[in-house]
Amino acid sequence: xxxxxxxxxxxxQPGGSLRLSCAASGFTVSxxxxxxxxxxxxxGLEWVSVIYSGGSTYYADSVxxxxxxxxxxxxxxxxxxxxSLRAEDTAVYYCAISSxxxxxxxxxxxxxxxxxx
Amino acid sequence: xxxxxxxxxxxxxxxxxxxxxxxxxxxxxxxxLAWYQQKPGKAPKLLIYKASSLESGVPSRFSGSGSGxxxxxxxxxxxxxxxxxxxxxxxxxxxxxxxxxxEIK
Numbered sequence: 001x002x003x004x005x006x007x008x009x010x011x012x013q014p015g016g017s018l019r020l021s022c023a024a025s026g027f028t029v030s031x032x033x034x035x036x037x038x039x040x041x042x043x044g045l046e047w048v049s050v051i052y053s054g055g056s057t058y059y060a061d062s063v064x065x066x067x068x069x070x071x072x073x074x075x076x077x078x079x080x081x082x083x084s085l086r087a088e089d090t091a092v093y094y095c096a097i098s099s100x101x102x103x104x105x106x107x108x109x110x111x112x113x114x115x116x117x
Numbered sequence: 118x119x120x121x122x123x124x125x126x127x128x129x130x131x132x133x134x135x136x137x138x139x140x141x142x143x144x145x146x147x148x149x150l151a152w153y154q155q156k157p158g159k160a161p162k163l164l165i166y167k168a169s170s171l172e173s174g175v176p177s178r179f180s181g182s183g184s185g186x187x188x189x190x191x192x193x194x195x196x197x198x199x200x201x202x203x204x205x206x207x208x209x210x211x212x213x214x215x216x217x218x219x220e221i222k
Contacts, residue, residue: 035211037161037213044202044204044213044214044215044216045153045161045204045213045216046213047211047212047213058210058211060211061118094161096161100173101151101166101167102149102151102166102208103163103166103167103208104151104161104163104206105163105166105172107160108160109160110160
């Protein structure tokens with residue numbers, strides 16, 4: 001069974017950093033594309049970043065230059081390094097993969113990031 | 118960037134109703150569109166991919182159609198479990214629509 005488990009969320013001050021992890025089981029993180037999607041409290045879904053099997057990465061304009069997506073194939077884990085955090089980055093962060101369709105067919109349970117002083 | 122516009126933002130319907138949600142792209146995305154269902158406090162769930170392909174395990178009352186810039190999600194007979202928020206997503210540059218909340222009438 002394919003499963004994704006996020007971790008690393010928490011409370012951080014504005015300007016601070018946080019690294020989110022997404023551990024995959026039943027699936028190889030390097031075999032297809034994986035993404036981070038976030039949802040601010042009471043708001044809709046916002047795509048954040050994607051990494052393709054070949055290693056290409058793309059970011060939403062709202063996080064470009066501050067966030068970095070990466071993966072560790074040996075640990076079968078996806079990461080999101082978040083720097084220069086702002087109040088508007090407060091959200092539940094989900095990792096998602098395309099395991100058999102062309103869209104995001106498997107999602108993690110989400111991890112909450114709160115940016116506040 | 119490709120903008121996705123969903124309508125309506127909120128929809129009130131009764132069990133058994135036929136429901137249609139529309140998603141418009143600011144430029145052609147061919148058939149690279151997905152539909153997701155999200156319930157409060159839960160992760161989104163994929164319903165439809167490539168505009169009209171039904172994800173495995175999703176009831177056949179859900180269907181998707183369209184190509185280019187106009188897409189629809191149809192629920193043929195609304196069930197109690199279907200009251201939720203629905204999002205479209207284009208996966209050329211990955212943006213989501215703003216969501217459509219389906220409420221009990």
